[in-house]
Amino acid sequence: MDSLQHTIIARTLNCLRQAEQKLGKRFSDPVIRFNQRGKIAGSARLQSWEIRYNPVLLAENPQAFLDEVVPHELAHLLTFACYGRVKPHGPEWQRMMSEVMGVSPRTTHSFDIASVRGQTFRYQCQCREHQLTIRRHHKVMRQQAIYHCTQCHQPLTQKT
Template identity: 40%
Template sequence: MFDCMNTNTSIDLEILELQHQVELCFELAETFFNHKFQPSHCNFKQKGRAAGTAHLQKNELRFNHFMYQQDPVEFLNTVVPHEVAHIIVYQIYGTSVRPHGKEWQAVMKKVYQLSPNRTHTFDLPPTKNSYLYACTCRQHEFTKRRHSRAQKGVEYICKQCHSCLTFIKDMHQTESATSNDM
């Protein structure tokens, strides 16, 4: 099933391609496991740094249209099976397994003949509002939501040096000021 909310014909064709690939991935899993899975709803609602996400309890797959447009073939052949594999694992094992654990890795390898990669190589969309934070080893870019939480008292710790991240500057204001100077 697919949420088709856009009337743009180019988007409609992309949605049909995406839907077709999701269906193929489910068919491969059904053949492999000899089991009928409940097909997922899918859409292009994913934003930000993730190429896709599987919302397990909703049985929904969200894909990033910005990244899809960069290389549709690569996206369809890697991102779609990655996310469908999450749904397959959830429908078999429930929540008792790790998201990228041995069960998910086995589905990626045995069902889709793909390396179980957790990362993608697509360019990230430009951030609308970003905030610069720093620790003792490097700088970190925060989203508006994460910055708002930090301003309300949530402390973020660097995974590498384990020091607290401190606010440096609002990148959006810096860019706006720079572009207005020209």
């Protein structure tokens, strides 16, 4: 584990301790892993009380992780602990973000994802070209899905 990961763990636990003070409740420390993949910066596993961070996006955006991603994911766990299962970015989570974490409740990041973007496949419809992920491409190949253009509503076909 590198020093940046240690910093993120310390920030997560520090945010948790501050939230405990504001909420007047104690919470167990979450399991923290650095195994989130793909374009997602982080995820909160509610049932297992776990936070997963994306190590590639972390290395590329360390300050944003400290300022935004850590409080965002921790707010999901705390919202679950206080309110049970609610809408992921609903009013309870938004209040947790703004009032307890002191961070603007943004639901998505704006990181450059070029380094984590997977292989894509070229498809077309009547009006333009589309890029499908490998997962969607495989579903088309196995005849498990047909995707349609959101503009012209025609089925997408692989471009040769």
